[in-house]
Amino acid sequence: MDEKQPVIEFKNVSYTYAGEGNQPAIKNINLSIYEGEYVALLGLNGAGKTTLQLCINGVIPNMMAGDFEGEVFTYGVDTYDTPVREMAKHVGMVFDNPEFQLSQMSVAEEIALGLENLGISYPEMVTRVKEVLNIVGLNGLEERSPFGLSGGQQQRLSIASALAMHPKILVMDEPTSNVDPIGKEEIFAVAAQLNKERNLTVVMAEHEVEVMAAYADRVIVMHQGEIILNGTPQEVFSNVDKIKELGLRTPQVTEYANRLEKEGIVQLNGIYPVTIGQAESAFKELFK
Numbered sequence: 001m002d003e004k005q006p007v008i009e010f011k012n013v014s015y016t017y018a019g020e021g022n023q024p025a026i027k028n029i030n031l032s033i034y035e036g037e038y039v040a041l042l043g044l045n046g047a048g049k050t051t052l053q054l055c056i057n058g059v060i061p062n063m064m065a066g067d068f069e070g071e072v073f074t075y076g077v078d079t080y081d082t083p084v085r086e087m088a089k090h091v092g093m094v095f096d097n098p099e100f101q102l103s104q105m106s107v108a109e110e111i112a113l114g115l116e117n118l119g120i121s122y123p124e125m126v127t128r129v130k131e132v133l134n135i136v137g138l139n140g141l142e143e144r145s146p147f148g149l150s151g152g153q154q155q156r157l158s159i160a161s162a163l164a165m166h167p168k169i170l171v172m173d174e175p176t177s178n179v180d181p182i183g184k185e186e187i188f189a190v191a192a193q194l195n196k197e198r199n200l201t202v203v204m205a206e207h208e209v210e211v212m213a214a215y216a217d218r219v220i221v222m223h224q225g226e227i228i229l230n231g232t233p234q235e236v237f238s239n240v241d242k243i244k245e246l247g248l249r250t251p252q253v254t255e256y257a258n259r260l261e262k263e264g265i266v267q268l269n270g271i272y273p274v275t276i277g278q279a280e281s282a283f284k285e286l287f288k
């Protein structure tokens, strides 16, 4: 009876940015994302990842002058006739460059800013600031200047600011591109924890395929504005040749398994491991 409804639904969506001779940035997108999914978007520069993400909170078409076709429903609401500030209650956005989003004198004020806009009371704000700093592991830094934080800490602060609004969906656009390896791991871990413990739906554009394979429920590969592959990390990354053809990478362990099968050393029927854990069980026979 309990038919699952998508929390994000794209129906035949195409979008072309305003400007002479522009080609569609995304084309005929049909996509359903369900509550609690961790979805990773993979694609070359210009593939349309950011454009697709901006449709989720209605920035496209509401704040951009381009040509929008089709429909996007986020939590059942048609983004076309819903103000972005209304969508912000459901959808938190985190971008690749946290410093461009920072404007306040202290970490606490930075988080409170979005809450003021929502009309949240002062005592509730104090509670939420504490709560989200705890989640992202920045407790005790309330009074620090956001500009004195490391790149990884700044990015966790932008995640905290987004989470303070209690969104149901967190959209992250290459959140780790300006962060060192340890910071990257921290950010993925925070997103994974929220996804598991709070059933937060995560839509993350990323280039790091190894991490994607470890954390995401679903990988969507975009190419020239279209969705080319869409499935579990194993279903998608098993298309080793296709992914290479598109100029993208699979996890190294997947490529290696594919090579072993081509050499006739193992037989995996075209379904390859995408994590070390999966590789250990797939190759067990070899080590008997």
Ligand SMILES: Nc1ncnc2c1ncn2[C@@H]1O[C@H](COP(=O)(O)OP(=O)(O)OP(=O)(O)O)[C@@H](O)[C@H]1O
Pocket (backbone or CB within 6 Å): 017, 018, 019, 022, 024, 025, 026, 043, 044, 045, 046, 047, 048, 049, 050, 051, 052
């Ligand atoms: N503001 C804009 N005005 C005009 N064209 C744009 C604009 N933003 C993006 N585009 C174009 O739309 C297409 C899709 O871009 P988009 O930014 O969505 O790709 P992306 O997958 O996010 O790329 P990246 O990995 O570089 O972030 C590209 O051809 C890009 O040049």
Ligand SMILES: [Mg+2]
Pocket (backbone or CB within 6 Å): 049, 050, 051, 173, 205
């Ligand atoms: Mg982008």
